Amino acid sequence: MAHSNCIFCKILTREAPATILFENDEIIVFADIKPAAKHHFLVVPKNHIPSINSLVSQEDKLLIERMVQIGKKVLEDNGGDVNDVRLGFHCPPFNSISHLHLHVISPASEMGFFSRLVFKPNTYWFQCVDDTLTRLNNKL
Template identity: 55%
Template sequence: MLWPALIDEDICCFRDIKPAAPHHYLVVPTKHVGNCKSLNIQHVPLVKQMVDVGKDVLQKHNVTDLADVRFGFHWPPFCSVSHLHLHVLAPVSQMGFMSRLIYRLNAYWFILI
């Protein structure tokens, strides 16, 4: 797969430039959505599509254990880019200490999907 990969006219996926896990991808809508705080009920299909794209990319890279995967958004003001992007991280069990902190469960700065 060439990177970045335009999945369709709505979604793009690429590797994170500072990977926190062996597989760390960002799934991004091609149309601007500010951040996860900007989401509303109309965005539910888009977010579901983003998660599906993340799962497909992991599967194409032979990551099949979804129990060892983390999907989520950084909650403002803890996001460095003001364009919605879903973090897809796998395997979580191989993440280092700092990465586990930055992308941790039940944190107010990282919202899991």
């Protein structure tokens, strides 16, 4: 269900522009407008999920796993290095958009100082995929 004030929902309905790199019935991938590295994509479920804190089910876990799989595939298809990648989610209240989105950033080794801080793994503001899945498993 789209939210009228959500920029990602507007991208899904083509009311807002984006460089779309992949799309299926469940997920869309587009370029981040403020890239932290040469390759910086957002993997977004079409279903409006506010944040990682909204994930509670086995289906959510499978969604995250599909998001990661698609994100890595899009990265490879666009010449990125899946061995030098940062994958993760911003944690509320530090997420700028309240629609779940996976950051896929490569090469992570070439991120600048500020980007390394903003996308620093396992902080109060940014959580890697493995930790997200562990938290979700603990809820199940």
